[in-house]
Amino acid sequence: MARHAVLGYLAWAVVFGALFALEGLALARGGAASGHPTLSDTARAVMRYPVGRWALFALWLWFGWHTFVRGWHFLLRDGQ
Missing domain, CATH: 1.20.5 (Single alpha-helices involved in coiled-coils or other helix-helix interfaces)
Structure with a gap:
């Protein structure tokens, strides 16, 4: 490695x-x-507003993409 x-x-x-x-x-x-404040206190304060909910959702999608999908070449084949 x-x-x-x-x-x-x-x-x-x-x-x-x-x-x-x-x-x-x-x-x-x-x-x-x-x-x-705990993480749940912080999340509750952010999610109080619609913009905060959308921002956390976008962060969750971004994190999931980079963690689970980004390296999967067999799902995203380019015709090889």
């Missing part, structure tokens, strides 16, 4: 680890009442 791929996986592991640590901290301290 190439060195840059390992570094990329390590960077994503650090990002998700930090996200889970912050979520755990917010849940342990009582959520938004303690000044540390």
